[in-house]
Amino acid sequence: MxxxxxxxxxxxxxxxxxxxIEAGKLPLQVKVSAGAPRDNVKRLAQKMxxxxxxxxxxxxxxWLELNAR
Numbered sequence: 001m002x003x004x005x006x007x008x009x010x011x012x013x014x015x016x017x018x019x020x021i022e023a024g025k026l027p028l029q030v031k032v033s034a035g036a037p038r039d040n041v042k043r044l045a046q047k048m049x050x051x052x053x054x055x056x057x058x059x060x061x062x063w064l065e066l067n068a069r
Contacts (some may be wrong), residue, residue: 001025005041006033006061013037014044021048021066028066031057038062 003020005013013032020028032038038054045052045066053065 001027002029002031004031005037006031008033008037010036010040014040017041017066018044021045021050026050026066026068030064030066031061032064034060034062038064 001020003016003025005016008016013030014037017028017030030041032041041064042052042054045064049069051067051069053067055063055065057063
């Protein structure tokens with residue numbers, strides 16, 4: 001599943017990603033803005049025991065791929 005949370009103010013990127021994870025939508029491709037949203041979503045995924053792969057999406061955004069370990 002793809003989820004675009006770019007442009008959302010904190011804490012909404014984390015809230016939206018957490019809802020998708022809890023709904024079992026793995027693997028999950030998340031497009032996030034650089035900076036705090038990216039760091040916070042990565043931290044959430046790692047705390048939930050998920051593997052995180054990252055690649056640039058251009059225009060100050062990143063794709064994060066979240067998978068079960």
